[in-house]
Structures are given as C-alpha cells and as structure tokens.
Amino acid sequence: MIDDPVLVDDWHAVARAADVGESQVTGARLLGEDLVVWRQNGAVMAWKDLCVHRGTRLSLGQVTGLGLECPYHGWTYDPSGSCVRIPSRPQQQPPAKACATVYAATEAHGLIWASLGRPERPPPPYDEWDDPAYRHVLGGPYEMRASAPRVIENFLDASHFPFVHEGILGDRDHTELGDYTVETGPDGITALDINTWTPNPDGSGEAKMAQWLYRVLRPLTAYIALSVPGGGPERYTMYFAVTPVDEQSSVGWMWNSMNYNHDMSDEEFGAYIDEIVLQDVPIVESQRPELLPLDLAAEWHVRADRTAVAYRRWLKDLGLTFGTS
DSSP, X not given: OOSOHHHHTSOEEEEEGGGSOTTOEEEEEETTEEEEEEEETTEEEEEESOOTTTOOOGGGSEEOSSSEEOTTTOOEEOTTSBEEEOTTSTTSOOXXXXXXXXXXXXXXXXXXXXXXXXXXXXXXXXXXXXOTTOEEXXXXXXXXXXXXHHHXXXXXXXXXXXXXXXXXXXXXXOOOOXXXXXXXXXXXXXXXXXXXXXXXXXXSOOOEEEEEEEEEEETXXXXXXXXXXXXXXXXXXXXXXXXXXXXXXXXXXXXXXXXSOTTSOHHHHHHHHHHHHHHHHHHHHHOSXXXXXXXXXXXXXXXXXXXXXXXXXXXXXXXXXXXXO
16 A cells, blocks of 8 residues: 555546446556456445455456356455355355455546545535536546646646647647636635637637636646636536556546537547547656656746646645655
8 A cells, every 4th residue: 555645545536437337347556556346236346456365356257146256266255345155165154354355435427436545525526517507528538657646737737738739729829828816725726817819629619718717626636617708608617537547657537518519519529628638648748757746946937837836835735745756
C-alpha cells in the first residue's frame, strides 16, 4: 500500500458502470494495486485481484449464485469477501481467515468508484448529471503514460489552447490570456472569468468568445463550465476524473455534457472530445520531470499559470505525495 493518505482515502473511477453489468467481472489498477471489479444483485464490488489460495487473478473468474469464483480451483468468495466454497473439499467449512481483500466501492455519475482506504465523503459531485436538460457523452477511458497530477494540471491550463488545440480551442492570432481570478477554499479551487477567442469550443463549428469556469473538486478530479460572456443559459460542462494507475500511468474519464446543440450526434460529440484529448496526450507524456513539481522554484511561472500555481500549492498543503516531486 502506498503511503499517501490523501489519495488512499479518496474515491477513484475504475470502470464505466454500464460496462460492468449483472454478474460481470473486470480488472482495473489503482495506485499500484490490481483490482477485480464485479457486480452481483446490483451491488458493485472492488477487491484486490488475488485468490488467497494460489494467487490467481480473480478477474479471470466468474460470478455464480454464491459469489465470485476463482478460475483456478473454484474457490468461491461471497460478497463480503469470505470464502464459502472449496470444491476439492466440498464438505469442509472454509477457514474463517480465507478472505479476499475487500475495498470500498460505489457508483456515481455513471462510473464505478473505488477507494483503497476509508473515504469520509462521497465521490466528487457533478451537478449537471441529474439535470434532464443535459445530455452526457463519455470521453475515454484515455490511457496516458503520465502522472495523474500532470494530467489534471494540463486540464486546468487555458494558455496552451492556441498551440496544442489550434483551430479548435484557440489560434495563434489570439494568444493573450487576460487576468482572471483564482480562489482556493476548503472544497478546492475555482478559477473565474477566463475568456478566450475559440474557433470551435463545443463541436458546433461556430467561433466565439468563450468564458471558462474551472473547478478542482478533489486532487484528481476537475470540472470546466463553458459559456458565452453575456449570453443565455447555454452551457457545456466537462467532468474529468483521472485514475492514478501508478506514479507515471493514468487513466482519464471525461463526462462531457451540453444543454444545447442537440443536433450533433453522440458519435460526433465523442469524436470532437477524442480529437482534443488525444492532442493533449503526447504533450503530458513528454513533460519532464515526469512527476509534478510542488516546489514552485523548480519551474518558471507566468500570470497565465495562476490556476496551476494554486493547484500545486493546494496539493502541497494537503500533503499529497503520489505523482509529485
């Protein structure tokens, strides 16, 4: 187990809920730990991916009426993690200590979340999820050879739009980023009044001034709301949960939600999201040092970086160490 209570005791997305149906089994990896994720009678479970008999991956097994069956010798564990059946000794009561390692698991916003520790609050909120005016399209999962804090910091950076996302989120004739406000509080970070000239901010192909609101909800979960300055109720929001697979590997899950532009199909919306994220991947994978420096003297900063600076300071104050230097 890693020595980082901040992340160990937090929730992390490990699967799309729709991909783990009744009696389905899948594998995941979180903070260097291999997990088996499965569902029985509607409840989701996330355990250490290990049979205590001979160390086989339980994610290769199947769900039976009793619980999760190991593929090697058929040892079966009920939803509490206790072994309830040893086929080679069908009349023998399994030892009380023969138990799978059970972690906390829950379902929220169409994702399955796991925690290796003891989370004191639910997964990060996403207010638009329950608003019937919005439709939701999932981008990802995106696998990246980059530390999760690096991935989140890139998500918070608006000044790279004209270069990494030229022709979509920015252009080289509009590179200046004006002053904006950043607030850090007990619930995270908020960056307000970020305005950019954006060629295609929502997949509609219509260039406009876009106003961005950024929030950091948890160390590895962030949110963006995009609107038109002085405009109406149209909103495009993004909810980005990054799973720390290990210190230099991550998986991104990005819900994209709109309350307008419904003529664009989900497939077109998804392709738009993929194009942007896949432009970011080689950038974050190339960054050195691989781990995010929390010492502000380690890299240069300008006024446009104030959200990133606030994020680094906040992580340092929280005591987060995993994926940072």
